[in-house]
């Protein structure tokens with residue numbers, strides 16, 4: 001199907017990928033410095049489409065980090081595992097070690113990464129959660145491993161009235177350690193735990209740029225909701241995630257080598273579909289540190 005393509009003043013070609021979320025952006029090269037006009041047009045498209053796909057970006061990790069800096073400060077992951085030993089801002093979403101050797105699903109790091117098969121938004125356990133993430137496909141999957149993104153503004157707008165009433169004015173807990181409980185992955189060390197204590201955030205948030213309200217959950221970290229038993233809370237978050245995952249809200253991305261995806265963690269969730277674990281899959285992520293606390297909607 002031919003996609004309508006719009007050209008921005010700086011020359012970017014932007015094509016929508018799904019009615020609810022996602023656009024492909026061409027005519028930009030992340031291996032070179034970006035002009036302020038291009039950065040402004042990317043930012044505007046990002047706010048409009050929530051997820052941008054930049055094909056054919058054969059970049060180094062250093063160029064990936066430099067590109068991230070146009071949009072904020074790159075986060076350095078608080079755990080020693082998963083982040084690159086070479087470029088400290090890179091979070092390795094990979095089933096190989098850094099020497100390129102395949103590691104089995106039973107490996108502790110792989111167990112922790114298996115949480116990406118559940119809907120979530122990155123770094124929501126931080127007191128000031130991440131603004132966005134940029135993910136670079138280095139070795140991509142052919143047996144699955146599609147990354148799917150949902151528009152949480154539209155999800156909020158479409159919530160049944162009784163659920164809307166239930167989330168309005170309510171907070172839920174985001175706890176990094178919850179990951180180890182649901183995946184059987186490594187427990188954070190005492191130092192890592194102290195760096196990321198559980199925090200409570202509004203379940204409805206207002207976006208600082210667009211002003212729109214969205215449902216704010218991150219099911220891999222949510223273990224409690226104000227005024228509910230833990231079982232009730234986990235079940236409600238699961239129901240909300242299932243609602244959020246309906247096709248009408250979701251774009252599914254089939255990766256090509258050197259795609260770079262950039263999403264807004266303040267109004268989306270994402271998930272990866274299963275793939276054959278004996279097939280190598282290597283993606284490198286940077287995460288943009290948040291620039292202000294979550295504002296209740």
Ligand code: OGA
Nearest residue numbers: 093116122135147272285
């Ligand atoms: C991530 C993530 C999903 C994937 O990088 O934050 O959740 O496609 N990745 O592996």
Ligand code: MN
Nearest residue numbers: 116121122270
């Ligand atoms: Mn993620």
